[in-house]
Amino acid sequence: MKRCGGMPANSVGGFMAADLSGRTALITGAASGIGRASALAFAAAGANVALVDIDGDGLARTAATARKLGSPAEVIQADVTDLRAVTAAVARTVEVFGRLDAAHNNAGVPGPYVPLDEYSEEDFLRVLQVDLVGVWRCMRAEIRQMRAQRAGAIVNTSSMLGAAEASYITGSVLAADGGWLAG
Numbered sequence: 022m023k024r025c026g027g028m029p030a031n032s033v034g035g036f037m038a039a040d041l042s043g044r045t046a047l048i049t050g051a052a053s054g055i056g057r058a059s060a061l062a063f064a065a066a067g068a069n070v071a072l073v074d075i076d077g078d079g080l081a082r083t084a085a086t087a088r089k090l091g092s093p094a095e096v097i098q099a100d101v102t103d104l105r106a107v108t109a110a111v112a113r114t115v116e117v118f119g120r121l122d123a124a125h126n127n128a129g130v131p132g133p134y135v136p137l138d139e140y141s142e143e144d145f146l147r148v149l150q151v152d153l154v155g156v157w158r159c160m161r162a163e164i165r166q167m168r169a170q171r172a173g174a175i176v177n178t179s180s181m182l183g184a185a186e187a188s189y190i191t192g193s194v195l196a197a198d199g200g201w202l203a204g
Contacts, residue, residue: 042067045118047111049101049159050128052079055178059125064092071114071121073097074128093118101128101155111162121166126159127178152180 046063050056052074060070064087072087072094074080080096087094095117099106114121132148133140156177167173 040067041122043069044122045069045071045114045120046123046125047071047073047114047121047163048125048127049073049155050178051083052076053083054127056125056127057083059127060094061086061090063123063125064088064090064094067092068123069093069095069118071095071097071110071118073099073101073110075100101126101158102150104158104161107155107158108162111166115166120170121163122173124159124163124173124175125178126156126163126175128155128159129178129180 041063044067046060046068048056048060048063048070051060051070051072053076056074057079060072060083063070070087070092072080072083075098077096077098080098084094084096095114097110097113099110101107111121128151130148130151132144160175160177163173163175167175
């Protein structure tokens with residue numbers, strides 16, 4: 022078996038992944054897209070997966086696929102705009118799997134792609150609450166658990182639009198969740 026980073030590896034979608042058997046990963050935005058792909062990569066590598074999203078049907082589909090890959094999967098329907106829900110999701114993960122080794126904070130919403138002066142305050146605040154403040158909420162709860170364990174790793178997804186032209190608000194708003202923070 023080939024090795025990846027010094028650890029035994031499995032082939033996951035053409036990529037090599039470390040053996041994560043016995044490890045636990047929490048993934049937000051796990052019902053679709055990048056979050057679903059991340060959850061399934063963790064599952065294929067042997068990790069227990071805690072799947073978090075507001076889309077219950079999408080979570081059920083991701084969980085079913087993760088279980089077919091042989092991974093225990095816990096469905097946690099939660100909204101990252103709710104601090105109590107995020108804190109409860111981390112607590113549920115630890116209750117079910119005993120620990121939290123990795124987190125992928127991927128939940129996000131696109132705003133309308135319109136000029137800055139046409140962007141509504143409601144849309145602006147929604148994007149910030151999910152894509153920026155939601156990541157902070159997740160990290161707050163995850164870090165507290167990982168600090169107690171004295172181990173863990175967190176990956177946050179941001180948008181490439183954070184580095185894009187600012188004449189359209191989507192780039193400017195998402196810069197807050199990517200480019201400005203990375204900058």
